[in-house]
Amino acid sequence: MESRLAASLISRIRRLRLFSPGETVIVAVSGGADSVALLDILVHLEIEGLTLVVAHLNHSLRGAASDGDEEFVASLASRYQLPFVTRRVDVAALARDGRLSLEDAGRAARYAFFELTANERNADAIALAHHRDDQAETVLIRLLRGSGGAGLSAMSPVRGKLRRPLLKVSRKELENYLKLRGLTWRTDESNADTAILRNSIRHQLIPQLERYNPKVSERLAATAEILSGDEELLEQVAAAAFARLVECSPAAVRLPLGLLLREPRGLRLRLYRLALHELRGDLRRISFAHLEAVDHLASGERPSARLKLPGDCVVSRGYDSLSFSGQWRAPAGNWQLVVSGEGRHTLPVDSALVVERIPCPEKLDSGSRLVAFIDPEAAPFPWTVRNFRPGDRFTPLGMTGEQKVKDLFINEKIPLGERSRVPLIESAGRIIWVAGIRVSEHAKVKATAEKVWRVEILRV
Template identity: 65%
Template sequence: MKDLVTHVRSQHLFAPGETVVVAVSGGADSVALLDIMSRLADERLNLVVAHLNHCLRGSESDDDEKFVSDIATRHHLPFVAIRVDVASFAAAEGLSLEDAGRQARYAFFHEVARRRGASSIAVAHHLDDQAETVLIRLLRGAGGTGLSAMTASGDSLVKRPLLQVSRAELELYLNGRGLTWRTDSTNSDTTILRNSIRHELIPTLRKYNPRISERLAATAEILAADEELLEHLTGSAFDRLASQDDDTVAFDIEALLKEHRGLRLRLYRHGLHELRGDLMRIGLAHLEAIDRLASSGRPNASLKLPGTLRVERCYDRLSFTCAAPQAAQRWEQVVPGEGRYHLDNDMALTVRRVERPEDLATGSKRIVYLSTEAAPFPWLVRPFTPGDRFTPLGMTGSQKVKELFINEKLPLHERSRVPLVFSEGEIIWVAGVRVGEKGRVTSATGAVLRVEILEITP
């Protein structure tokens, strides 16, 4: 039989003297893990036993908690437990019991690690768990990232020292040490996918390969090594092609489309993960939809992804955001004459009468001269609404304001902030973009109105 203490030590997952939270459910796997960890004498580990009571099986769950507490006492180790109504949590969050339980457990383990100053969390996933995870993800549909399943060293804290040890080996170890464990009665419920795979699918697959669990685990290990390489390449490409701030990741579309499709899909995943911290509910269909958006001939389009994730194409830029877009504000401001007027879009409009300059060119789209006669007060200022039309300076006939925005390549998210200035029901200025024919200053015009739109800085 494999010497499991030596096997765990050989992985060098734990530094001498460090504090480790050991997740113990009371089942065979976690009881074996705690016993093995307690025998790593050379490492002088400071172990903390953590148990989450899922409150799913009444007195059975309470008995599990008492069983683990007694084990911790026998090992003279600190014991930390918490009770979580996982069924209520699952219903409130729309999760399966398995997913809800996993989220609750890991949140608890990380909190215990934080409070105890632990630098590792040891969990008892083993080779058969790995095989089951590979099959679950294969059935649900997954690429290399998903099929690489679990690693011995997961996130910055989680460690899985038994990942290459089978369930049978763990039970042999327990029997050899004279140790007992608790059996979860729900483990035989084959309406739960993992249990169905464990009790029905894997026994069937063993008819084709008696070592199917080992082969699936080995496949996951190979894919994990490939993923490590591919993630390194993706990270390098992301640093080269993407720009990022607190709530946005953006790519230059021309440069992006020069990359292979496989790398593009990985870049999208990487960008989404940077924004949200996980890729839950993001599948291949979403990544392909993003790629179609990037390859589209449409200059402006957007795509809503699960949660608050949003992807927007604006001409040559593809942007990812994790905040729900703000609804366009509806407001109106009456301008009765000269003065400074604060608008509800965090801008200000200033109007003052000046002598007609020899050169009407101001050098800025934010400043214009308008005729006092052609554009009499009162004015009305409001945001753009679909269907707005005006006649641009020097033109005859009207044009949709939306077409002006498209021609000026104004991003979609900026259009709702552009103020339109009206006189006698006609647009005299699309502020900061184009002057209307109605406000034209002619050679016969005397005094004129100097109008400026300003951003208000807090």
């Protein structure tokens, strides 16, 4: 029975082709049953050259129990002889300072930690243990909160570096797998607290729905998969229309009103979402009601009107265009500075660049994205420090091909109005660091380096 179940789960993941030979994969392990099963399954995938790194975030919410989870995952990584990365975050403080629920603050902290770890390890993927029952719960949560097709398509098997190989596997299958393998896991007592919406749906709503359909979780997950396919197609249609219609400047995103109003209403709403995402870098606090208000502004009779949206965003209608702009600091104009060597160099964007030559540290992970280590031989002076220009390209650390800096900004969710404030450091005509975001492969510290440039951006 053990071998059949293990072979079945491993076969499912192989069929998805989520991982490739030679990749480095960050495996998110909380210590719960699903993540322990995920780790064991990935260990037994036997993909040539696959490098696994176990990552665990201590949320500091449950005192000794949280520390026990960390110790358990550390011992698990040791048993498999895998690298282990952990970090401790005060999620309660993050929730308080950010006016978030503990669940939302914890989720944000986890994803930030996994992405940071992936960047530090030059990882190709981040494996998450979300399974079919999680998917069903997510669909119901979003349905209750009010969501369109994008929300109800729930979690995707692949999104950027994120990989969710267990979305077709039930919680019961994973627990059976662990029992048959003789593996233990940690139980988070807070998962029984039905004051938390997800727990209430898991322990109360879904059992009620199972009275009408015993396979309700399976059906909800299948519905999410169908909607995900539809959403992918609609996103492609919207992206093509956006590329055809949009006019971007450092301060605003504009859509020509005449052409916009010829499009179907559903496509217009998606265009507004894309315009807001391009401007802000995210869609937090933007609801369907806000998109409807924008469409009412665009299709109304007033030739000149304005609408204020969350996130200090203003939508303005003119006679021939609909404009999305921010009310925060005006973007910086074109600027550049020549840096001839070590020292502190004031930049015209409320920051300073500090350059110092130090012995090569044992670890090139500073713990801060505002600090980078650069190989002196690969990056001779003078350097040019400047802002982003259209067409800028560079080779991110760990890659061989070039990437548009604009695409990097989009992937990192840098708002349009802030992009001209991000310092780009050039040496010998090549971008060696998109400051605070990514070092270039051309600046990579060689194993033989005795000294390095330590470069830091200071906010002033």
